[in-house]
Amino acid sequence: MARKITGSLFVSLDGVIQAPGGPTEDPTNGFDEGGWLFKLPDDGVNQTLGELFGGAYDLLLGRRTYDIFAAYWPYVEGPEAALGKAFSHANKYVLTGNNAPLPWENSHRLTDWEEVAKLKESEGPDLIVQGSGSIYPGLLDAGLLDRLILITYPVILGRGKRWFGAETPARKLDMIDHYVTDKGTIIASFAPGGDLPAYPADALTPSTSDREAERQARIAHGTW
Structure with a gap:
């Protein structure tokens, strides 16, 4: 039986997914609202996360999310230590186009969507995509995503990376x-x-009025 792939994203009302977890997570392009998720504490989200990570799973990650996780979760202490241990124990499949080392234990490199498809058809627990916004267009285009969980916080961030990029298929x-x-x-x-x-x-x-014809002409000439 094929594994299922479930994606989970924390997102603002205006579609920003950048750096929800901490101020230094991803400050690229001058993003200064890192850690926005924890600025808006919501215990109502915990049940969903508990169900998502409550059973057996492997992780499917983009390279940057992998780097963020690998620098944090193996070293975390306190209440989050159990999740860090579970993440370390899980297989982590990293879709990446470079050959940089994957130093976190149980990490495996995937280089293209054909390898992701083969992984999905292999034996093993279901796969969870956490963060990793850059791989969703490919997942959708290849028909590999089975479920998407969007956790949308009541906040407008104005700028930052968005998961619905221009390359996302309709x-x-x-x-x-x-x-x-x-x-x-x-x-x-x-x-x-x-x-x-x-x-x-x-x-x-569509209208056939003269005004609409004029508007369409301006669109065609880039003056609208």
Whole structure:
């Protein structure tokens, strides 16, 4: 039986996923709101995370998220030590285009989507993608993502890396579950729903007015 791939993302209302966990996590491009997740504490999220990481799993990560995790989780102490130990024990499959070492124990290199597809068909626990926004376009395009959990906090960050990049393919998603915490965080789970349907025949017909023709001409000339 093929493994399932579940993605989980912390995201702002305006789509920013950069550095939710700490101020030094990812300050690239001048991002100075690192750790925004902990600025908005919400115990209502804990049940979802407990269910997600409560059983057996392997991790599928992009290279930068792997570097962030490898520098933190093997060394964490206190209440988070148990999760750090679980992450260290789990197999970590890293999709990367370079040959830099993967020093964290139980780490494995994947170089292309064909290898990800083979991993999905192999024996083993289901795979969890945490963070790793850059690999979602490829997962969606290859039809490899089984479930997406978006944990959307009631905050607008204004700038920062977004997971819906320009290269993300157009896809329909079907909501399979949703929950809103007392703090207003929206936890919604989606399954891929296939390609977008064709424009319906009974939908609005584009205008044929002279003003619309003028507007279309300005669009074509880049002056609109």
